[in-house]
Amino acid sequence: MLELRRVTAGYGAFTALWDVSLTVAAGEAVAVVGPNGAGKTTLMRVISGLVPTRGGELVFEGTPLTGRRAHQIVAHGIAHVPEGRRIFPGLTVAENLKMGAFLPPARRVYRQSVERVYGLFPVLAERRAQRAGSLSGGEQQMLAIGRALMSRPKLILLDEPSMGLAPVMVFRLFDLIRRVRAEGYTILVVEQNVRQVLKLVDRAYLLEVGRIRMEGRAESLGEQDFVRKAYMGL
Amino acid sequence: MDPIFLVEAAINGILLGGVLAVLALGLNLIFGVLDIVWIAYVDLVMLAMYAFYFMVQGHGWSVWLAGPVTLVVGALLGIAVHLLIISPILTSAPINQLLATGGLLFFLQSFATFLWTTDHRSVRLSLPSVEIGGIFLPFTRVIPFAISILAMLALYLFLRHTYIGTAIRAVSQDRDAMALMGADPQRVYVVTSAVGGAMAGLAATLLSFQYSVHPFFGGQFGPLTFMICVLGGLGNMVGAFVASFVMSEIIAIGGVMFSTEMGYVIAFVVFIVMMFARPGGILARRE
Numbered sequence: 001m002l003e004l005r006r007v008t009a010g011y012g013a014f015t016a017l018w019d020v021s022l023t024v025a026a027g028e029a030v031a032v033v034g035p036n037g038a039g040k041t042t043l044m045r046v047i048s049g050l051v052p053t054r055g056g057e058l059v060f061e062g063t064p065l066t067g068r069r070a071h072q073i074v075a076h077g078i079a080h081v082p083e084g085r086r087i088f089p090g091l092t093v094a095e096n097l098k099m100g101a102f103l104p105p106a107r108r109v110y111r112q113s114v115e116r117v118y119g120l121f122p123v124l125a126e127r128r129a130q131r132a133g134s135l136s137g138g139e140q141q142m143l144a145i146g147r148a149l150m151s152r153p154k155l156i157l158l159d160e161p162s163m164g165l166a167p168v169m170v171f172r173l174f175d176l177i178r179r180v181r182a183e184g185y186t187i188l189v190v191e192q193n194v195r196q197v198l199k200l201v202d203r204a205y206l207l208e209v210g211r212i213r214m215e216g217r218a219e220s221l222g223e224q225d226f227v228r229k230a231y232m233g234l
Numbered sequence: 235m236d237p238i239f240l241v242e243a244a245i246n247g248i249l250l251g252g253v254l255a256v257l258a259l260g261l262n263l264i265f266g267v268l269d270i271v272w273i274a275y276v277d278l279v280m281l282a283m284y285a286f287y288f289m290v291q292g293h294g295w296s297v298w299l300a301g302p303v304t305l306v307v308g309a310l311l312g313i314a315v316h317l318l319i320i321s322p323i324l325t326s327a328p329i330n331q332l333l334a335t336g337g338l339l340f341f342l343q344s345f346a347t348f349l350w351t352t353d354h355r356s357v358r359l360s361l362p363s364v365e366i367g368g369i370f371l372p373f374t375r376v377i378p379f380a381i382s383i384l385a386m387l388a389l390y391l392f393l394r395h396t397y398i399g400t401a402i403r404a405v406s407q408d409r410d411a412m413a414l415m416g417a418d419p420q421r422v423y424v425v426t427s428a429v430g431g432a433m434a435g436l437a438a439t440l441l442s443f444q445y446s447v448h449p450f451f452g453g454q455f456g457p458l459t460f461m462i463c464v465l466g467g468l469g470n471m472v473g474a475f476v477a478s479f480v481m482s483e484i485i486a487i488g489g490v491m492f493s494t495e496m497g498y499v500i501a502f503v504v505f506i507v508m509m510f511a512r513p514g515g516i517l518a519r520r521e
Contacts, residue, residue: 050410074416086411088404099404102397103416151416 001026001186002047002078002155007056009046016042018210019056024155029187031197031218033227034207040190041083043207044159047188048080049073060155075103079153083160083190085144089133093124096132096143100150109152117146120179138169145180156180158189162196174200198222239490242369247486248479249375252382253440255478257455258462259386259471260433264312266406266469267426270320270331274339275434276459277452278315281342282308282438284350287447290357297359297439305435312431313424320427321420339452346449356446378440385436386475389429393471402426406469458498461505467515477516481505 002024010016016039024030032040045051047058049070058066060076070080079100088096097117101110118125121142127135132143141161148156161177162170174196181187181200191197198204198218206214206227214221221227261275272278285307289300319334361373393399405412405422413419445451462481466473481501488497512518 048414050413069418070410070413071416071418074414080414082411082414086408086414088407088411090407091400091404095400095404098397098400099412099415099417102401102412106416107397147415 001028001061002188003057003059004047005057005059007046007058008054009042009051010054011042011051015054016210017046020207020210020212021056022205022212024186024188026154026186027184028203029181029189029201031201031204032188032190032207033192033194033197033204034213036192037209038207039210040207041159044080044082044157044188044190047073047157048078050080074151074153075105077152077154078157079148079151079155080157081144081148081159081161083163085140087132087135087140087143087147089131091132092129093132093135093143094128096147097124097150100147103151106151110150113150113152117149120149120183121146121176136169137165138173141165141173142176145176149180149185153185155186155188158187158191160190160192162191162193170196194227195222235491238368240487243486243490244483245369245371246375247483249371249379250486251479251482252379253437254455254459254462254482255475256382256385256433256437256440257459258466258474258478259389260430260437261459262463262466262469262471262474263389263402263433264426264430265463266471267402268320268324268423270324270328271335271460271463271468272315272430273332273335273456273460274315274342274452275430276454276456277339277342278308278311278431278434279438279441279455280346280447280449280451281311282435283442283447283451284346284355286439286442287355287357290442291355297357301436301439304439305432308435308438309428309432312427312429312434315431316424316427321423324423339456343449343452350449352448352450354446354448357442359443361443374443378443381436381440385433389433392429398422398425402429458501461502465505465508465516467518470515470517473515473517480516 004020004022006019006021008015008018020043032043034040042051046053049068049072053066057064060078063076065073065076088099097114101107101113106113123139124143124146132140135143162173165173170193177200189197189201198221201218203216204218204221205212257276261272265271282304286300286304289295289303290297319338323331323334359374363370363372393403401412401417401422402425405419409419458481462477463474466477484501484504485497488500508516
């Protein structure tokens with residue numbers, strides 16, 4: 001479904017990703033793990049078009065997307081839930097969801113989409129008229145995911161969904177992501193919380209200083225001594 | 235002094251405040267979304283006033299036709315300013331952006347002087363006044379006020395209830411996130427500039443009811459408009475609305491108690507004092 005071939009990208013004189021190749025098949029859940037500064041967020045921003053590639057190719061469902069800008073990439077069915085949630089704090093919950101359905105094809109099915117999101121996250125329905133900035137961290141994360149679902153994506157990019165959440169909320173959130181997955185969405189997730197995320201996904205990539213170090217089934221990666229010691233604190 | 239004069243001044247202040255609020259909301263909308271202050275904003279109003287003048291006086295159009303056309307002229311001017319001046323320097327240092335729109339101000343003033351000389355031109359609308367309890371309300375002020383309020387209501391509904399209007403507010407809060415929703419930020423900027431320009435065009439028509447136009451008209455309302463935006467909190471629409479009436483009241487009441495000039499002096503002093511007391515604007519939340 002998604003394929004990155006030897007992608008290089010960076011900011012100014014700094015190169016954050018070197019020759020990164022990665023695939024995600026339809027229906028799969030894939031994680032990218034690695035230490036801070038490994039380039040995980042840059043990788044997500046490259047896929048959604050916020051950061052341009054300097055080399056390599058980005059292909060989604062057979063369509064080359066290399067060089068497309070962010071607003072064009074959403075239209076192809078990739079929704080990005082960015083690091084730090086990035087909801088619109090001054091807009092209401094309902095308005096945030098409306099913005100998720102900004103593109104005309106999504107607008108046409110707005111009613112069904114919003115009912116589906118409220119079904120998945122009932123707390124958002126309760127708070128629909130409230131300013132999004134007044135929600136708790138966990139609710140804001142649900143809103144960010146709900147807003148992404150409003151565009152009717154095929155692939156969802158989740159960047160550090162558990163960041164800044166209380167441990168109890170992290171558990172609940174991973175449960176909710178499981179439910180989103182069960183709805184048939186393909187997921188690519190970046191997480192610091194390696195132990196949790198490996199239970200959620202099928203496969204994982206290990207990214208270190210801008211390069212893919214390792215790739216494999218989630219269970220087998222979790223059993224590698226080096227991964228356990230370095231990232232899972234075992 | 236007869237208290238009736240004060241009441242009349244207060245009412246005149248409210249009537250002037252409506253038109254000032256249209257100017258302030260237009261400028262503030264653009265600032266809120268693009269983070270750039272169009273120093274030449276009221277000079278665009280000046281251009282649109284000339285357009286209105288030539289339509290009415292030159293071609294004998296009715297004001298009801300010339301008014302909406304002037305609004306469209308304003309919108310087109312807004313788009314032109316964005317595409318020709320703002321868009322190429324969108325990522326430059328703020329000081330360069332300020333200098334560029336400041337340069338536009340001098341260009342427009344000089345160019346208008348070159349084309350139309352420094353003559354004051356007026357559409358000279360003769361409208362009656364109504365008298366309510368000894369207070370005379372001239373229609374040349376009542377009508378612009380009523381249209382201002384309707385226009386601001388329309389702007390509110392646009393920003394609140396349409397997809398593109400909500401997107402304009404969203405972009406002002408997080409530009410990248412709105413790109414992730416599928417909105418081309420460049421397109422949102424053009425729409426915002428068009429709406430801001432349309433507000434300038436509308437203000438041009440309304441100001442033409444009372445004021446004559448000349449190339450330096452911008453100097454009369456430009457600083458005041460900018461001051462209102464800062465006082466209300468740059469980018470804060472409700473703040474700008476409130477600040478418009480605060481300022482117009484000070485000018486109107488100061489005007490009858492002392493002199494028109496003194497009214498402006500008091501307004502600027504209040505502004506400076508307020509900037510020390512509440513630098514984030516009158517509606518800013520205290521830290």
